[in-house]
Amino acid sequence: MSWTFNPDLQSKNLSYSNGLAGYMLNWVFGFYLPEFVSLYIVLILIENYHKLLNINELALDAKSIIFYELKFLPLFLTSYLFFIPVTLHLRFLIREFPSFAAERYEDVYMGMLYTSTGYLTYTPFIVILGYLLLNTSLIIDFLQNLKKAAKPEESVLGVLTSLASGAPRAYTQVISAKTNTGETLLNVEDCYLFETEEGEYFVEHYKGRFKVSKSLAELENELDPDRFFRGNRHYLLNLDYFDSYSYWEKGKYVLHCQKLPEKELIMPRARMPSLKQSLEKNVANSAKQEATTVGPLVDPSENS
Structure with a gap:
């Protein structure tokens, strides 16, 4: 993101890339493609973190959701350690192809590998991205469960509206x-x-x-x-x-x-x-059903 909004850095990369075509290739493959790999690694980490902590269910109340979100904060704060070697070296291989110079690797890339600069550069972005991924997945799972719970003639929107209004649901009998x-x-x-x-x-x-x-x-x-x-x-x-x-x-x-x-x-x-x-x-509920079934007691003498 800093590269995107930095004209001086863009100008330097334009001259390094030998023209606009090389610049665009460098922009897409050298900068953004490795970040999609970072995204994929974070997704794998989230999935395995669910399994590690045995997180299979989530209650729909504020306390449960907050605790669920907080459980993943340590993962996002340490995910840099897992993806940075892959992301960094993939960027080096793509951007520097076919001339790989050790001096350029040390000057340009090593500053991001397991350093405070690299950690502070990536971690805020990964925390935001991680929570976007986590909550997007949560919403998708919620909608899928609503769809499963709905009857064939019901829509997901109808079930959601019923839940929001507090109207009683028709459960499977x-x-x-x-x-x-x-x-x-x-x-x-x-x-x-x-x-x-x-x-x-x-x-x-x-x-x-x-x-x-x-x-x-x-x-x-x-x-x-x-x-x-x-x-x-x-x-x-x-x-x-x-x-x-x-x-x-x-x-x-x-x-x-x-x-x-x-x-x-x-x-x-x-x-x-x-x-x-x-x-x-x-x-x-059982007491209510029994009262409804038996009905009010009537004095037999009142019928005579």
């Missing part, structure tokens, strides 16, 4: 499952548990255990969060059949299901506040 003889439809209210095992997805139902085609991430978007709780990345538990929880070890808990007493569903301690909040909502 029936799910397709595979049996030994073919496909069947199951009422999600009767599903005790959705879980993943060896890369495949299963549902526990009073009719048995069946394979489903939708991932837990898709199901979490489509099912009522006041009924189905994500204890960890391996399962979704129907809180209508929740039995109890107990402390296990190393800051983890075990959840127990009424219909699956042999199952021990591990949950990290960090999920405990979310579990209690979901249980409170589930109990409150």
